[in-house]
Amino acid sequence: MRESPENAAIIEFDNVRYAVDSQRDLLRGLNLQVRRGETLVLLGRSGSGKTTTLKLINCLLVPSSGEVRVEGRSTLAWDPIQLRRRIGYVIQEVGLFPHFTVERNVGLVPGIEGWPRERIRERVRELLLLVGLDPQLGSRYPRELSGGQRQRVGVARALAADPPILLMDEPFGALDPITRSEIQHEFLALEQRLKKTVVFVTHDLREGLLLASAGGRIGLFEAGRLVGVYTAEEFLRAGDPLVAEYLAAFRGGDNLIAG
C-alpha cells in the first residue's frame, strides 16, 4: 500500500457502472473521490443509486465495469474480508445479533481479529461511553434496548476496531424525530472528534446538510447518476434544477437553514 498525503483520496470511483442484469443499470458513469478524513453525504431519492455506491466500497457489490479503489487498491485486489474489517458498517435496521449481549456485539470485529479479551472489554467500555451509553448496558441483550440505544450500539460496533472508514446507510432512519435529531447532533460531534472518513447515505436533506456542515460535502444522486458534489452552502445556493426540486420538496413548513 503506497503512502498517501494527508488530503489524498482514500476512496475513488473510476467510471464505475453497476448493473443488475443486462437491462438495468443501477449506477452509470460514476466518478467520485472521497478525501481522507472528510464526511461525504450521499443524498438522493430511493433507487437513485446511493446505497449501491456505498456497497461498492466494502465490496458487498462488485462493479460491472470501471474500478473502485480503497486506499489506492482496487476493491477486486483486496481480500474482501480484510477490506470489510477495516471499514465500519452501520445499516438502518442495525442488525445487532439477538443472541449476543451488547458487549459481545460491540466487540465482534476485535473478537474475530483475535484481540485479547481484556483489551476487548476495555475497548467496549470506552466505546459505549463514547456513544453516550451506560457501560452497564454491556450485559444486556439487544431486545432489552430502545431503538435509539440499539442504533448507538450499532455505531459503537462499527467503531470497535478503529477503522479509518465508516459507511453508514440511512442509520437513523428508523428512529423517532426527537431521538433522531439528538443522535444526529451527537454523531456530528463524534465525527469531528474522531476525524474518520465517513460516507453517509440518506434521503433526508436536513440530515445531509447537518452532517456535511463541518467541512463535509454532499453528493446528489438521481436515477443512477451522480449529479454533483457540493458543500452545504453551495448546495443551498446551487442553480441546478434538481437541487431546486429537492430544496422545494423540503420547504413545506420546515426551516432548513436553522436545522
Add this chain to the structure above:
Amino acid sequence: MGLLRFFLTNHVEVLELTGEHLWLVGVSMLLAVVVGVPLGILLTRRPSLNKPILGSANIMQTVPSLALFGLLLPVPWIGARADRLTILALTLYALLPIIRNTHAGITGVDRAVVEAGRGMGMTDRQLLFQVELPLALGVIIAGVRVATVISVGVATIAAAIGAGGLGEYIFRGLAMVNNNLILAGAVPAALLALAADVVLGQVERRLRASQ
C-alpha cells in the same frame, strides 16, 4: 388390568424390545442429522440444488414405509440384515423434515443480521457457526422432533421384516389375535413417541425463548 400383569411377567422382554426400538430410532436419527443438516446448509448456499435434494427427500417420504422396506431388501449388504435395512429406511424418512427445517431455519434468520455480519468482515464459516446456526437452532430442533416422532412410528413396522423392536409384539398379537400383546407393543411405542415429542419440544422452547 391384563396389560399391566403382562408387563410385570414379561418385563425383561419388554425392556429388550424397547431397547431395540430405541436403538433403531437413535442410530437412524443420528445419521439423519449428520447427513441432513449439512445438506440443508448446502441448500442455503446453492439454491439451485433445491429441486434435486428436496425432491429426492420428498420421494422417500411418499413411498409407504412397508413398501420402502420391501424395495430395500434386494440391496446388497443393506438388505442382508434387517436392522441395517431398517436403519437406512428410518434415516431416509427422517431426512426431509431435517433438511427442510435446516434450510428454513437458516433462511429465516433476519436478513439485516446476516448483512451486518457480512459487512463487518465475517467469513462465511464464521457467519454460519456464530450467527446462522445458533439462530436457526430452534427451527432445526423442531424438524428433529417431527422426524423422531415419525421414526418411532415407522420403526414399529420394522418388526415385519424381523428387525425387532416393539412392533414384534404388535405383529405377534395380530397373528395370534391377542389384544394384550398388541397393546403391549403399541402402548410403549406411543409413549416413546410422546416422550420424544415432549422432551424435544422443551429443548425447542428453551432455544426459541433465548431469542
